[in-house]
Amino acid sequence: MNLVFTEKHTENVGLSIGVTRQLYSGQSEFQLIEVFESEDFGRFLALDGFMMLTEKDEFIYHEMIVHVPMAVHPNPRNILIIGGGDGGAVRELCRYKSVEHIDLVEIDEQVVQVCKEHLPTVASDLDDSRVKIHYEDGLRYIRRFTDYYDLIIVDSTDPFGPGEGLFTKEFYGNCNKALKEDGILSNQHESPFYPLDASAVRQIHKRVITSFPLCRVYQAHIPTYPSGHWLFGFSSKKYHPVKDLDCQKWEELGLKTRYYNTKLHKASFALPTYVEELIREVE
Amino acid sequence: MNLVFTEKHTENVGLSIGVTRQLYSGQSEFQLIEVFESEDFGRFLALDGFMMLTEKDEFIYHEMIVHVPMAVHPNPRNILIIGGGDGGAVRELCRYKSVEHIDLVEIDEQVVQVCKEHLPTVASDLDDSRVKIHYEDGLRYIRRFTDYYDLIIVDSTDPFGPGEGLFTKEFYGNCNKALKEDGILSNQHESPFYPLDASAVRQIHKRVITSFPLCRVYQAHIPTYPSGHWLFGFSSKKYHPVKDLDCQKWEELGLKTRYYNTKLHKASFALPTYVEELIREVE
Numbered sequence: 001m002n003l004v005f006t007e008k009h010t011e012n013v014g015l016s017i018g019v020t021r022q023l024y025s026g027q028s029e030f031q032l033i034e035v036f037e038s039e040d041f042g043r044f045l046a047l048d049g050f051m052m053l054t055e056k057d058e059f060i061y062h063e064m065i066v067h068v069p070m071a072v073h074p075n076p077r078n079i080l081i082i083g084g085g086d087g088g089a090v091r092e093l094c095r096y097k098s099v100e101h102i103d104l105v106e107i108d109e110q111v112v113q114v115c116k117e118h119l120p121t122v123a124s125d126l127d128d129s130r131v132k133i134h135y136e137d138g139l140r141y142i143r144r145f146t147d148y149y150d151l152i153i154v155d156s157t158d159p160f161g162p163g164e165g166l167f168t169k170e171f172y173g174n175c176n177k178a179l180k181e182d183g184i185l186s187n188q189h190e191s192p193f194y195p196l197d198a199s200a201v202r203q204i205h206k207r208v209i210t211s212f213p214l215c216r217v218y219q220a221h222i223p224t225y226p227s228g229h230w231l232f233g234f235s236s237k238k239y240h241p242v243k244d245l246d247c248q249k250w251e252e253l254g255l256k257t258r259y260y261n262t263k264l265h266k267a268s269f270a271l272p273t274y275v276e277e278l279i280r281e282v283e
Numbered sequence: 284m285n286l287v288f289t290e291k292h293t294e295n296v297g298l299s300i301g302v303t304r305q306l307y308s309g310q311s312e313f314q315l316i317e318v319f320e321s322e323d324f325g326r327f328l329a330l331d332g333f334m335m336l337t338e339k340d341e342f343i344y345h346e347m348i349v350h351v352p353m354a355v356h357p358n359p360r361n362i363l364i365i366g367g368g369d370g371g372a373v374r375e376l377c378r379y380k381s382v383e384h385i386d387l388v389e390i391d392e393q394v395v396q397v398c399k400e401h402l403p404t405v406a407s408d409l410d411d412s413r414v415k416i417h418y419e420d421g422l423r424y425i426r427r428f429t430d431y432y433d434l435i436i437v438d439s440t441d442p443f444g445p446g447e448g449l450f451t452k453e454f455y456g457n458c459n460k461a462l463k464e465d466g467i468l469s470n471q472h473e474s475p476f477y478p479l480d481a482s483a484v485r486q487i488h489k490r491v492i493t494s495f496p497l498c499r500v501y502q503a504h505i506p507t508y509p510s511g512h513w514l515f516g517f518s519s520k521k522y523h524p525v526k527d528l529d530c531q532k533w534e535e536l537g538l539k540t541r542y543y544n545t546k547l548h549k550a551s552f553a554l555p556t557y558v559e560e561l562i563r564e565v566e
Contacts, residue, residue, distance in 0.1 A: 018295025221512035228511015229504035267553030
């Protein structure tokens with residue numbers, strides 16, 4: 001048997017990964033959920049045929065979406081994650097003793113159940129006593145909060161399918177309202193390389209900048225995402241992602257990370273010229 | 284017809300690119316040379332089945348291997364490129380008026396001829412009057428020079444096949460000897476992500492650090508190279524790649540680049556923790 005999982009990055013470009021077995025396949029109310037096992041990437045989760053995470057490189061995405069805002073905010077205690085039912089962002093957050101409460105809003109309960117069963121190294125902290133999971137649409141959940149969270153992490157899927165509402169102006173406006181006056185929002189910001197992905201970057205960025213006074217884009221290398229070049233957004237009402245970073249304070253926490261470090265934190269906001277131009281187009 | 288070019292990044296992982304036509308295929312004395320045309324990456328060159336460059340993302344590799352050392356050296360006039368028969372590094376160098384002479388040492392004349400004919404936007408400056416092409420083995424060429432070059436760019440293929448000699452200790456020792464006392468060497472340093480590629484990183488780095496007092500690694504996003512995460516080496520006898528960078532001086536040259544800029548230059552030396560660790564293993 002020779003199973004191959006192929007994800008199309010464009011109509012004519014695909015990344016193929018040899019699969020040793022399929023661990024799970026089920027259609028939820030929202031999407032097709034699959035978990036595979038592979039030699040090169042360990043286990044991986046796909047939603048509607050798109051790779052969401054692999055055991056081998058998920059640390060990059062989760063460390064960068066969590067530790068960048070966490071290292072900037074002086075006292076992040078009350079945190080909201082929208083999406084992220086796999087538990088990767090929760091796991092990174094739970095490493096901070098200062099965190100008092102995490103609301104995880106995941107529309108698809110089945111994603112959480114499947115990850116708990118088949119991706120235990122990712123979902124490891126979903127049962128932490130500080131975590132409350134809400135099976136609800138993030139777009140609706142966020143409407144009822146004002147001046148409440150220190151940090152919101154938008155760990156969404158792509159801007160089509162069940163996550164579509166998380167790419168609207170209304171959503172980012174409500175995130176701003178739900179954050180305290182020194183709150184921070186981090187979100188996945190898509191990839192700048194392929195033209196269709198670059199359109200998504202423009203679309204997200206345009207919506208975020210209308211809702212936040214400060215919005216900067218940072219980058220990371222994520223091998224299993226299209227082009228391997230991935231962007232994140234850092235938006236805030238008060239803090240600057242580089243000027244307000246207290247390296248020493250973060251280093252004193254003693255958290256062991258595999259991708260993130262404070263030098264890289266600062267460096268990740270220096271973008272290639274073509275990415276700078278892409279973002280400036282909508283600013 | 285539905286042509287697909289697939290490059291294996293590991294035994295079980297491959298990047299596939301739909302091809303509209305094959306423009307050239309020929310076996311030289313050294314390797315199989317092919318040029319294809321694709322919708323997503325324009326034309327691309329493959330040697331022995333491995334992608335060397337595509338029209339759509341070659342700017343990243345060539346800007347980073349050239350402009351990083353060029354922005355640090357205060358007066359680079361006499362330059363050696365080993366490999367690089369496609370002409371991409373030559374093109375970037377020829378944009379500097381200060382450059383007086385470029386020796387390009389390419390073992391395979393047929394690569395140069397094929398690129399001139401089929402990849403004219405890359406090979407555009409191979410006929411510049413400052414460029415002299417030597418069809419010779421770089422390992423042998425370098426032996427006869429002492430205190431001669433300001434900058435050596437090692438634009439080699441992977442550490443197997445005809446480029447193998449360019450990954451030896453002898454070669455880097457001779458590069459050091461061929462450089463002036465304030466000379467700089469930049470080289471492609473492979474990818475840190477997949478285990479076999481990471482071994483190549485260790486192997487190259489180990490050899491470079493025995494020959495140069497200062498050696499730093501920097502990174503870029505190159506979508507068509509394995510994992511999309513690519514490393515370069517900056518080695519020198521005198522200059523530090525970040526402390527000795529004169530941003531203003533470089534910016535005053537007015538060179539338009541699409542990936543490189545001086546902020547990114549500094550940032551590209553901040554590596555993810557796992558890459559830092561990989562490099563420190565051999566230091």
